[in-house]
Amino acid sequence: MARTLAMFTDTSLCIGCRACQVACKQWNELPSEQPEWTGSYQNHATFTDKTYRLVRFMEKPQPNGELAWLLMSDVCKHCAQAGCLDACPTGAIYRTEFGTVNINQDVCNGCRYCVSSCPFGVVSFNHDTGRANKCTFCNDRIHNGLGPACAKTCPTDSIQFGFRDELVPKAQKRVAALKELGYKDAQLYGADSNGPLGGLNAFFLLLDRPATYQLPEKPLLPQRNVKVDSLLAVGSALLVGVGALVAFRERGGATKDGGNA
Amino acid sequence: MLKSPDWHLLIVWYFFLGGIAGGAYFTAAIADNFGGPRDKSVIRIGYVLALLLIGLCGILLILDLGTPSRFMNMMRHFKFWDPMSIGAWMLGVFGLFAFVSSALSLVGGEGVAPVRRVVSLVGTIAGFFIAAYTGVLLSATALPLWREARLMGALFLASGASTGMAAISLLLYLAGESAGEGFKKIKRADRYAIMFEILVLAAFVFLLGSAAGPLVTGQLAPLFWGGLVAVGLVLPLLVDLTGLKVPGAIPAALVLVGGFILRYVIVMANA
Numbered sequence: 001m002a003r004t005l006a007m008f009t010d011t012s013l014c015i016g017c018r019a020c021q022v023a024c025k026q027w028n029e030l031p032s033e034q035p036e037w038t039g040s041y042q043n044h045a046t047f048t049d050k051t052y053r054l055v056r057f058m059e060k061p062q063p064n065g066e067l068a069w070l071l072m073s074d075v076c077k078h079c080a081q082a083g084c085l086d087a088c089p090t091g092a093i094y095r096t097e098f099g100t101v102n103i104n105q106d107v108c109n110g111c112r113y114c115v116s117s118c119p120f121g122v123v124s125f126n127h128d129t130g131r132a133n134k135c136t137f138c139n140d141r142i143h144n145g146l147g148p149a150c151a152k153t154c155p156t157d158s159i160q161f162g163f164r165d166e167l168v169p170k171a172q173k174r175v176a177a178l179k180e181l182g183y184k185d186a187q188l189y190g191a192d193s194n195g196p197l198g199g200l201n202a203f204f205l206l207l208d209r210p211a212t213y214q215l216p217e218k219p220l221l222p223q224r225n226v227k228v229d230s231l232l233a234v235g236s237a238l239l240v241g242v243g244a245l246v247a248f249r250e251r252g253g254a255t256k257d258g259g260n261a
Numbered sequence: 262m263l264k265s266p267d268w269h270l271l272i273v274w275y276f277f278l279g280g281i282a283g284g285a286y287f288t289a290a291i292a293d294n295f296g297g298p299r300d301k302s303v304i305r306i307g308y309v310l311a312l313l314l315i316g317l318c319g320i321l322l323i324l325d326l327g328t329p330s331r332f333m334n335m336m337r338h339f340k341f342w343d344p345m346s347i348g349a350w351m352l353g354v355f356g357l358f359a360f361v362s363s364a365l366s367l368v369g370g371e372g373v374a375p376v377r378r379v380v381s382l383v384g385t386i387a388g389f390f391i392a393a394y395t396g397v398l399l400s401a402t403a404l405p406l407w408r409e410a411r412l413m414g415a416l417f418l419a420s421g422a423s424t425g426m427a428a429i430s431l432l433l434y435l436a437g438e439s440a441g442e443g444f445k446k447i448k449r450a451d452r453y454a455i456m457f458e459i460l461v462l463a464a465f466v467f468l469l470g471s472a473a474g475p476l477v478t479g480q481l482a483p484l485f486w487g488g489l490v491a492v493g494l495v496l497p498l499l500v501d502l503t504g505l506k507v508p509g510a511i512p513a514a515l516v517l518v519g520g521f522i523l524r525y526v527i528v529m530a531n532a
Contacts, residue, residue: 046262083403089346091338109331112266113345116402116531121263130327214262222403225411226342229400233393233414236461240422241385243453244288248446250297 004099005142006164007075007151007202008171011213012178012186013158014071016041016055020150020159021073024053027138027149049126052076052135053150058212072204072213073159075150076101076122076135077190080198083222084134087117092132099164099201100137108132119197119219137202164201171205183207189215197221263404265531268325275321276395276524277424278314280417281517283392284425286311286359288450290381290388292443293366299442305366306432307425308381311388312359319352344398348391355391358384392421404531409472412465413527419458424520426451427497431513439509448501448509455498455516462494475530485526493519 024030030050038045042057058070078100085093085101092107093114103114103123108131114123115132123134138148146152147161154160160167168191178186185208190200196219210217289307292300323329340346362384365377396417399407407413430447438444466473476485497512497519499505 046264086340086343087345087401089338089340089343089349090334091340092334107334107337109334110326110328111335111345112268113398113402115264116266116268116404116407118264119403121403124264125267130331220403220408222408223342223401225408226344226397226401229397229411229414230393232412233397233418234389236412236415236418236457237389237393239457240419240454241287241291241389243457244291244422244426244450245295247450247453248292248296248300248303250295 002097004164004201005137006099006162006167007078007137007148008160008162008167008191008205009073009075009202010158010160010171010174010205011070011072012174012183012205012207013156014055014073015156015158016057016069016071017155018055019153019155021051021053021055023149023153024135025051027141028052028136047074047076047122047124047134049124049128049133052133056213058208058214060208060212070208070212072206073150073154074213075202076137077120077197077203078135078137078201079119079219080193080201081221082197083117083119084114084123084132086221086223087113089113096137096139096142098137098142100139100142101201102136102139103132103134105129105131117222119216119222135202168203171203174205178205178207185209265404266402267532268528269532271321271325273521273524273528275318275325276417276528277521278321279318279395280392280421280520280524281424281428282311282314282318282359283355283388283390283418284421284423284454285314285429286355286362286381286425287385287388287392288422288426288429288447290362290385292446293381294378296446300446301443302433302436302438302441303429303443303447306429306436308359308362308366310428310432312356312363315352315356315359315391319356322349322352344394344401348394348398351387351390351394355384355387358387389418392425393418399527406469406472406475406530407527409469410465411468412461416458416461416465416523419454419461420520420523423451423454423458423494423516426454427513427516427520431510431517434509434513444509451513451516452498452501455494455501459494459498462490476526479530481526481530484522488522489519489526493522 035043040057054074056072059067062068082101092104110130126133151159151161175186190203193199285307289304293304323332335349362381365373393414396413400410400413433444497515500512
């Protein structure tokens with residue numbers, strides 16, 4: 001495997017211009033969608049099969065009674081332990097040599113299991129193609145020595161692209177600097193490779209708690225309970241089986257025929 | 262913000278009919294191996310019903326994909342930890358068992374019975390699997406309610422048993438065999454299955470705690486309490502325990518309605 005690539009989205013630098021959202025649409029040839037009223041400047045409300053980058057506009061009440069924006073350019077997290085990848089029954093969802101998670105459109109068969117298995121609600125079903133879509137980490141670009149279109153276009157370097165082992169220390173320094181400036185809730189989300197989901201290859205610097213950005217505080221791998229749930233089902237099967245056996249068993253052997261197990 | 266897989270009625274029907282197929286098969290197999298000659302009709306109906314329903318299930322799943330030929334994409338991969346992948350394969354394995362057991366129950370007479378019993382005893386595992394895995398499939402997602410439901414597989418299995426047995430008894434009744442010993446036994450088996458399902462459902466709701474909200478207090482609550490608990494479980498059990506004189510088809514039909522509603526409310530909780 002090649003050195004793991006990452007995107008580091010520093011939300012403290014985001015100005016909400018949505019150039020990333022547009023660049024993503026252009027490079028990936030994603031059609032426009034009907035805008036929707038979300039109650040804020042944010043459009044759309046969630047990721048869709050045609051929107052892989054999404055600038056979130058969070059309005060936060062300030063002590064003086066006014067609202068302030070928290071901005072965040074959100075994207076597929078390319079989790080080190082990816083629920084969508086584990087769920088995919090066709091092998092269409094795969095991990096590239098750079099550590100990113102991608103959907104092979106020719107192989108996806110549209111079962112939608114990945115859609116329900118993403119802890120972040122990223123993967124979306126495309127009703128036109130009958131297949132699942134999400135951010136590809138600009139798979140074509142990274143295989144040709146270029147960074148993702150969103151990172152390339154970001155005018156404030158809020159989205160940075162690079163090797164994960166170089167970006168994480170950089171992000172940690174940035175958090176320390178912000179804390180010194182008085183941003184006491186500044187924190188990294190997904191940078192720790194020992195943290196939830198084995199770390200996120202698209203990780204974030206947040207200025208507030210993850211929940212403020214509609215992110216789960218502690219994202220969990222959906223498949224973590226398969227063993228326990230299966231064992232409980234086996235227990236259920238044993239009890240059901242005993243019940244049926246008691247009901248059908250021929251007592252006394254009078255009517256038993258020879259071949260019984 | 263999590264996303265719904267947009268699974269609707271096709272999947273509800275699949276979960277429901279797949280449960281019956283699995284339940285009918287393992288019931289017939291247990292009757293075949295541990296019962297006697299009077300259970301012949303139960304055995305035959307159970308195997309053939311399982312075969313027909315699992316064929317129908319395959320069609321439902323293929324239709325849900327939109328482009329039917331893409332079903333083959335499931336067959337290029339095997340993931341033993343992934344309920345969807347292993348489920349797709351086991352659907353085929355179970356179909357094979359159901360076919361062989363059906364064939365050996367219809368032709369060959371008593372001569373092939375020992376072979377059929379061995380085959381169906383092994384196939385019982387596939388039957389249990391088909392009835393239960395859809396629950397585990399849901400509990401292995403990121404969506405609320407489903408992800409908290411540690412007993413979803415156990416509950417679907419219990420429901421597969423009660424509905425599978427109800428379907429067999431309904432068919433026996435329609436075939437005019439409601440006076441026979443086999444009918445009495447399948448009724449007794451179904452009584453145990455319903456009692457067990459009520460217990461599992463209670464534990465299921467208890468363990469879910471506040472996550473059970475959409476089922477027990479939300480929009481789906483009238484269907485859950487009225488359709489599943491009252492009409493689908495408690496009423497048929499009461500009819501059975503009190504020995505109320507009603508046509509044998511009625512409690513069986515109620516159990517089937519309850520089994521459908523169980524899959525419906527759970528799938529629709531995240532639709």
